[in-house]
Amino acid sequence: MRRVLTLAALLAAPVPALAHTGADHLHGFAAGFLHPVGGLDHVLAMVAVGLWAGLLGGRAIWALPAGFLGAMAVGFGVATTGLGLPMVEAGILASVIVLAALVASSARLSLAVAVPLVALFGLLHGHAHGTELAGHGAVGYAAGFLAASAALHGLGMLAAWQVTNRLVLRVAGGAIAALMLVVAGLG
Incomplete structure (x- = not known):
């Protein structure tokens, strides 16, 4: 029961929706590390990748986060070269909803489908981070947000492994999807 409450507390922690840290005074690695953890959309997407990887097990544990x-x-x-991608913010929102729905349904997709899907979402998240680089050292900034993202993937996998009641994880996935639908004004 304590694990369920811990997971619920993590999911309910107050994080501003679709916002980022106000750490504009930071540069390089520190700015990059804090950037994804300051936005609910990014945090939930990263955790959902880890949850799904942990639920799938096997090679998915490494393949999905990688x-x-x-x-x-x-x-x-791509973003740092100035090339734009269409519908990045909408795609990021969709990534959270889709990934959470995959967790909620405990979807058992093959790696040939699952990896390209999470890669598409990763492309969009990375592009958003690149467009928000604004004066930070690119290499350190990228290393920081990749490290934070990997840690959030790990948090999701840890939750998937520690919470033995899969129904709890599926409900958490459904709650994440529902929350993002409400944030998007679709719920």
Whole structure:
């Protein structure tokens, strides 16, 4: 029961929706590390990737986070060259909803489908981080947000492994999806 309450507390922690840290005075790694943890959309997407990977088990434990992080780095690079991608913010919102729904349904997709899906979402998240670089050292900033994202993936996997009642995880996935639908004004 304590694990369930801990997971519920983490999911209910007050984090401003679709906002980022006000740590504009930080640069490089520190700014990059704090950037994704300051936005509810980014936090929930990263945790959902970890939850889904933990639920799938096997090779998915490494493949899903690696696919997300690799594509995130590519998206960051694309953004820093000035190339835009269409519907990045809408795609980020959709990423949280879709990933949470996959957790809620305990979807057992093959890695041939799951990895490209999370990679697409990683590309969008990385692009958003790249467009928000604004005066930070690119390499340190990228290393920081990749490290924070990996840690959030790990948090999701840890939750998937520690919470033995899969129904709790599925309900958490449903709650995340519902929360983001409300944030998007679709709920």
